[in-house]
Amino acid sequence: MRRSFLLTTLLFLCCCFAAWAQDKKAVTGTVKDEKGTPLPGVTVKEKGTANGAMSGADGTFKVQVASDATLVLSYIGFMNQEVPVNGQTTLSIVLKEDNKNLNEVVxxxxxxxxxxxxxxxxxxxxxxxxxxxxxxxxxxxxxxxxxxxxxxxxxxxxxxxxxxxxxxxxxxxxxxxxxxxxxxxxxxxxxxxxxxxxxxxxxxxxxxxxxxxxxxxxxxxxxxxxxxxxxxxxxxxxxKKGNARKGIGVTVSQTAQIEKVYRGAIDLQNGYGQGIDGSYDNTAGGYSFGPKMDGRMVQLPNGTSVPFTPKPNNAKDLYQTGKYFNTNVAMEGGNDKGTFRLSYSHLDNNSVSPNNSFGRNTFAFRGSSQISRVLSADAGVTYATSKTLNPDRQGGDYTNYNIGRKWVYVFPRNYDPSIWSKPENYLGPNGGRANLSTNPGADYFYQQAYNSWTRKESLITGNFALTAVATNWLKFIGKANFSSEQSTDERKEVGTSDFFKGSDAFYSIAGVNKSQYTFTGMAIITPKLGKKFDGSLNLGGETWNSGIGRQYNNYSDGGLRIPFLYDISNSINAPIVKNDPLLRKRINSLFFAASLAYNNELFLDVTGRNDWSSALTYPKGSNGKTTNSYFYPSVSAAWEFTQTLKEEMPSWISYGKLRASYAMVGGDLDPYQINVGYYTPSLFQGSATGKNLPLVNIYNTDILPNMALKPSISKSWELGANVRFFNNRLGFDFAWYRTNITNQIINLPTPIESGVTSRYINAGSMINRGIELSINGTPIQHKNFTWDVTLNGSRNKNKIISLAPGVDQLQLNEDQGVKAIASVGGSYGNLITDYGYTRDANGKPIISLGGSDFPYKFVRGGAVVGNIMPDFNLGLQNSFTYKNWNLGVLIQARIGGDFFSASHQYGTGRGTTANTMYGRDSEHGGITFTDGSGVTRNDGMIPDAVFQKGTTISKDGQNIALDGMTYQQAYEKGYVSPLTPFQYYGMVGDWGIGIREASVFDASYVALREVSLGYSLPTDLVQRWRLNSLRVSLVGRNLGYLFNNLPDHINPEAVRNNKTSAFSEYGAVPFVRNMGLTVQVGF
The missing domain is CATH 2.170.130.10 (TonB-dependent receptor, plug domain)
Incomplete structure (x- = not known):
């Protein structure tokens, strides 16, 4: 393969030198729209060559061409136009607007x-x-x-x-x-x-x-x-590329935004405070089943007496107003020989979460050059650095950082952060952290004050393309690109014991270097096939190489000798030093793309690509069967029927196209996954001095290799139509697709008795079917006012056809006892749990005897409780233009798709969430009854449940069977008493006995996603100030939800991670809206 690429490169280089001489002359011109407005950035090319230029800010251009040349002009939103030079030296060209961009180049x-x-x-x-x-x-x-x-x-x-x-x-x-x-x-x-x-x-x-x-x-x-x-x-x-123009153009923009928490991640109740079963108890932790917060004086755990009052905004008070500033400066220029664009951006963002920030500096350059009549070049480079500090964390080892979790599980509703966030209340008397039994938020405030996790990143990317036009039907393109990413993580955590010491003091520094480069060579052939036929053939080869270079993770062990001295050598025990091996992957490829058009109405594309992947290559000497080569073709066709049937078409049909395609694509996996004993991320371990570094854990003996692994295969079919009506004022684009993914490479868990934990196999067949529809229209089109609207929607249905032999279910994700799975005959992302309701034949939950705190409990059982994938995704965009004003409104919706809220689950068990107000008193549906101590209460609750068979209670010396009796019936007969809110909500949401099914909901929502208002000052006005342009924009994003199906206003988008199988939140991020102002000035 290497020889093939060398030959391709050599052929390309030879053709780069092919050129011929011809007399040329300078042609200048002006490009305007039909209203007479100059058009900047119009591409002007000499037909059949790479020679060309771009119009400047005033619509003018200058290009050196042959006297008999034809110029081809193209511009987004306008129809391409060919203009013969015919010996002229000055041209005035008017481009016609391409309604709805039917001829748009993409x-x-x-x-x-x-x-x-x-x-x-x-x-x-x-x-x-x-x-x-x-x-x-x-x-x-x-x-x-x-x-x-x-x-x-x-x-x-x-x-x-x-x-x-x-x-x-x-x-x-x-x-x-x-x-x-x-x-x-x-x-x-x-x-x-x-x-x-x-x-x-x-x-x-x-x-x-x-x-x-x-x-x-x-x-x-x-x-x-x-x-x-x-x-x-x-x-x-x-x-963006630079535009040819007179002089150098400069554009400066400045954006300032604020980020504001307008609602907590879940609604909390503000009626009842800390305690259990109606009594105040300052040792009850996060339980909020105490008395009503009516202003009485109560004693806090630190001995202070305060009024017992609600703190409605305490969950929001710990957040701050986020600030976002972004400065952009770009300069561009050029002529018919070349263009350039140079830009710099500085971004600074402080999030709504304290000590969470992001900063970025980005430099970018893009240049093009018409080296000769036949040779042109295009190149770009980007360099960026960024720093991220303390991103929000949920779960895992970082539950103490998760303030959302604390509001539902740890803090009672009378918890006042204005008191407990003071240093004297989260610090111990000798330094270190205060006792958590006194201040349950001490760990959060302590780490906010002293701990940090910082990631610094640098990125450099580059691309270069060289185009050689050999003839008017043959050209060669050579491309090269690369990227290099470096990141360094640094964690600093102070000890929580006296004098800021302790074994939990911690310091780590870790880093990784990634790089990739690609070389591509293409020959593009565009032969003349007659008056009615038009076609092209692209032949090419490519090699892609990626590598993860130095990887290291060095961290302290046993604490730090000296507090606040963050260095590996300060570790109490010998620090852990890990350096990972170099990981490399290469894919070599050959490809072709052939296009054929008939009479400008029938279009056919055929492509093919063959990859050779190093990740599917077995080493010499092994008994692996190398199948690292895989070929995948595609074919697509389009018929513009309004062109074919233009004589028969009614006038109200402006445009119509039907399309169809089929394609097959192969897939591989990460490097070193298929060989016996592949290298793992922990290679060297020892002291920080560099001495005594024995090789450890070189081989992974936990994964059984597969010596005959094959590429995965995806086959796709697509049908579609694009039709427009009423002079392009109304139109739609429809697509239907079906994708079948087979031979998937999965890491299948194995029984521990096998001696390994998992094995790689080819298995599984999954089908996706879906439709997509985009409807756009212009209800109002006037000289000074235009209203454009676009509605897009999609629906996807998934089915698992098969998994591995003998395997009917595969776990995709898990959280708090709820699992997302793929099961044969089911859909991707079905949710199951062993913490579901067990129901009788009529669908009622079954209840049984419990313990002392919870006299009854729901009987848990396995259940399919939902599916994470949405039924529909929708978006509605409206754009209103009045003279120099523009207003845009975007509404986005997600219909269907189930969501598990651990905040709702455990907040229910702790009595902190708003849903637990039901039954607290007569005003909120509580039943009046006399408890076993003779106290009259008004907070009784009756579970909507039926007793399990065999359930008996002792009443007046007799055993009474409650088999099949509902709780309501048993209560009416005097056999049982109502449950208190502490008992009822505890058996629904308690960590140990709770019912996870009760916190799985349909997460449908409709969001006001974006509103923007912009105004461009009139040209004659800004020119008086010696400016080319001035625009002011107001933008609001994530402004609110018009509909949220989740109870207690749970944030429906606050999933814990970005995996496709993600379905849950626990202590989710709050609702944040962004509003800002942008000023852009052009010189």
Whole structure:
């Protein structure tokens, strides 16, 4: 294969020198729209060559061409136009607007630009400005609700956290089913985060203001040329180029935003405070089943007396107003020989969570050069550094950092953070942390004051493309790109014992270096096939190499000798020093793409790619059967029937196209996963001095290798239609797809008796079926006022056809006793739990005798309690334009999909959540009764349940069978008393005996996702100030929920991590809205 690539490269280099001489002359011109407004950034090219220029800010251009040349002009939103020079030296050109962009050129696989009307598969392209205007740290979040079939959910961790992205449903049983991101040819992955901490993906280090366009390739036919890495779809990001113009243009923008918590993650009750069964008890921890908070004086655990009053905003008081500032400066210029664009961005964000911040500096350069008549070059480089401090953490080893969990499980409702957050109340008398029995929030305030987790990242990417036009039907393109990522994590934790010492004092420093590079060579052939036929053939080869270089994780053991001295050498015991081996992976590829068009109405595309993956290669001497080569083709067709039947078409049908495609894509796995005893992440261990570093844990004996592992296979079918009516004022785009994923590579758990914990196998067959619909229209179109509206929606249904032989169920995720699974005959993400209700034949929960605290308890049993995948995803965009004003409104909805709330579960058991107000008193539905002590109460509750068979109680010396009797019936007969709220809610939500099913809900919501208002000052006005442009924009994001189906206003998007199988929250992040102002000035 290496020889093939060398030959391809040699052929390319030879053709780069091919050129011929021809007389050229300078041609200048002006490009305007039909209203006479100059158009900047119009691409002007000499037909059949790479020679060209771009129009400047005033619409003018200058290009050196032959006297008999033909100029081809293209601009987004306008129809392409060919203009013969015919010896002229000055041209005035008017471009016609392309209604609804029917001839829009979009970026497709391998960076190829195609007319969208000729594509046989679904593609959605957004302008970079539509992404950048939201000023999201992670630009992926800005796509939410704007693309049919793309499901995006925020993840815990703060503004920089990587969101969860699902494109056309879950596709993988091994957890790797996120689409890839391709930025000017450089591929990045949306890394999944664990439940504990989410530092975000590499995209947070890039500057959205540098984006020219964002293209979503959904189906396998659209992504097949990218190979196995794009098996789950691809999102292409193309950055801005410089424009040819007079002088140098400078654009400066400044954004200021505030982030405000407007509601806690779950509603809490403010009626009853600390205690159990109606009595105040300051040793009751987080239980809030005490008396009504009526202002009486009570004693706190530290001996202080305070009024017993509710603190309605105590869950919000610990958050701050977040601040976001982003400064962008870009300069550009050029002429017919070349262009450049240089930009710098500085971002500074302090989150609503104390001590949670993110900062970024990004430099980017993009340049192009017309080296000669036949040779042109394009290059870009980006360098970014960032620092993330203390992202929000949930669960795992970091429950003490999770303030949301403390509000539902640890803090009683009368807990006052204004008292307990003072240093004298969270510090011990000799330093260190105060006693948690006195201040249950001492650990949180202590770590906020002294502990930190910082990640510093640096990223450098580069891309270079050289195009040689050999003839008017043949050109060669050579591309090279690379990226290098470095990250360093540093954790500092002070001891909690006296004098800030203790074995829990901790320091660690860890780092990883990642790099990748790609070389691609292509020959593009565009022969003349006659008057009615048009076609092209692309032939190419590619090699992609990735590596994880130095990996290390060094940390203290047994505490720190000297408090606040954070260095590995300060470890009490010998520090742990780990260095991981170099991980490398290579994929070599050959590919082709052939296109054929007939009469500008029938279009056919055929592609094929063969990958050779090193991850599926067995070492010499092993008995492995190497199957590292896999070929996958695609075919797509489009028929523009309104062109064929234009004489028969009624006038109200403006445009119509039908399309169909089929594709097959292969997939592999991470390196060193299939060989016997592959290297693991812990190679060296010993002291920090570098001495005595024995080799340890070189071989992984826990995983049984598979010596005949094959690539996974995904086969996809797609049908679609794009039809527009009434002079393009109304239209729709519809897609139906079916994807069958087989031969999946999964790590299957094995019985412990086998001597290994798991084994890699090819198994599983899963089918996704779905529809996507996008409807757009222009209800009002006037000279000064336009209203555009777009509605997009999608639905995906999944079915598991098979797993491994003898395996009917595979666990995908688990939290608090609830599991997301894949089961044969079921759907991806069915939720099951052993903490469900056991029901009788009529569906009523069954109850039995309990213990002293909980005299009765629900009988637990296994149950399927839901499915995590949504039924529908919807987005509604409205855009109103009046003269120089523009108003945009985005509403996004997720219908269906079940969600487990641990906050609701344990908040119910502790009596802190708003749902536990029911039954507290007569006003809230409580029953008046006399308890066993002769006290009359008004907080009785009757469970809607039936007694288990065999349940008997002793009443007046007699044993009474309650078999099949409802609790209500037993109460009416005087056999049982009502339960108190402490008893009832305890048996529903207690950690040990609670019913998880009671906290699984349909997480449907409708959100006001985005509102933007912009105003561009008139050109004649800004020119008086010697400016080219001035625009002011107001943007609000995540403004609120128009509908939230979850009880107690639980945050429906606060999943603990960004895995596709994520379904739960525990101490979720609060509701935060962003509002800001952007001022952009052009010079």
């Amino acid at each position: 970026v497709t696989a391998m960076g190829m630009k195609r007319e969208q009307r000729k594509l046989g598969y679904a593609v959605t392209e957004l302008k970079g400005a539509d992404v950048a205007k939201t000023n999201s740290i992670n630009p992926v979040s800005a796509l939410q609700g704007k693309v049919a079939g793309l499901d995006i959910s925020a993840a815990a961790g703060g503004p920089a956290a990587a969101p969860r992205i699902v494109l056309r449903g879950a596709k993988s049983l091994n957890g790797k089913d996120q689409p890839i991101f391709i930025v000017d040819g450089v591929i990045f992955e949306n890394d999944e985060s664990a439940a504990d901490v989410n530092f975000g993906n590499v995209l947070k280090n890039l500057n959205p203001d540098d984006y020219e366009s964002v293209t979503v390739l959904k189906g396998a036919a659209a992504t097949a040329l990218y190979g196995s890495r794009a098996i789950n779809g691809a999102i292409l990001i193309t950055t």
